[in-house]
Amino acid sequence: MKHALQWLLSLLFIVQMYLAMAVLGLLFFPWALFSTRGARTACKLFCAWVRTSARWIVGLRTEIRGTPPTGEVVIAAKHQSFLDIILIFSAVPAGKFIMKRELMWTPILGQYALRIGCIPVDRGKRSAAVKKMIADVAKGAQEPGQLIIYPQGTRVAPGVHMPYKIGSGAIYAALGQDCVPAATNVGVFWPRHGILRKRGLAVVEFLPPIRTGMERGDFMARLEADIEGASDALLSEAGFDRDGLR
Template identity: 65%
Template sequence: MRWVMSFLFVVQMYGMMAIMGIVFLPWALISKQGARAACKTYCRWVRFTARWMVGLRTEVRGPIPRDEVLIAAKHQSFLDIILIFGAIPAGKFIMKRELMWAPVIGQYALRIGCVPVARGKRGQAIAKMLSDVDRGAADPGQLIIYPQGTRIAPGVKAPYKVGTALLYEQTGQPCVPAATNVGLFWPRKGIYRKSGLAVVEFLPRIEPGLGRDAFLARLQNEVETASNALMKEAGFDAQT
């Protein structure tokens, strides 16, 4: 029965994405605020239906950043995107370039100021990312990056990439680390959704001025430690 409800939840979630994309389109074309309103409305809908249909409650902890900062977040599934974007006033993501051509998601992501980055050639990708961020510097908001570069399943270790440290240096903005346990309930792949409490937690900010290596080491330690604590709270011990 839970698999059936999970399937129905996923179907309606993507169906509503298309419906909201169409309904909000005229406003989104006129104003970025319209595109942002569409995305935030969708985030609220997903959280509501996740609780109602599959018993998945969601919570955002910690001081929510509202000024211009770099948010470096643990990425386990689509749900942490929903929770982070829904909580902050003007989020924009560093996203993989392939998403530009995804129906609805790609068009709205570009409209709210997300920065597409091509995977593959590391040096060129980083240079392009920094250049694009510079060009978008006049558009205020919270820039969100996933330091590991992709969704990482709970308990799996993956390195933190240098691009986050370069952005931290270049923008001169504080970095707000963000931890999560959402992958325990909403996996990176598949349909099945578990009941429970999925959490994203904003951690104390890292102020500008650290060297590249020191920043990356601190970021990794704080995000991984906090994420492991959230997962352990939910009954999963990442250390075993």
């Protein structure tokens, strides 16, 4: 009975979340269409609403740990569900993501993504896309801010091992910016798939920066060790058992 009630509350939460996305997206669209500030304001309000409504409706609290970066850096983050996107974007002043190019054509959402500086990437053409992104940054064509990348390339469920892709090392080397790793345990409470949202404390933790100038291989080893070690600690804190479920 308790599980069924939590499932129904989760369904209510999801419905109202996407309704809020639509309302805010349409309400701010005229401003966002011509203003990066307008687009970012709408996205920040949506993130705040998701965090607040998650606490009220399903009992899922959220917390940001560490020091969110404010300057020109690369944020390399563990990606477990939509919630870690919400938390990271809400914590930094000017976050922008590398996104799949097909999302550009999503009504309203695609326009918002472009206005806040997200960088479209062609599937299967990542090398060329990274080179173009680096060239755009060098020319000042992109909005300044914090570039958020996912080194594993996709959402990864808690406890599942997936290799880190070399693209994050190429971006780090080419941009010449510090990299701030970010760990999380959000997948314990908000999974990649399904409706159920669990009660508890979901955390994103910003880790000490990896300074620019490391060799690519050393950087990749350090990045994976830092993110996986901190994420495992957060999973343990959340009561996650690698041999089963929380």
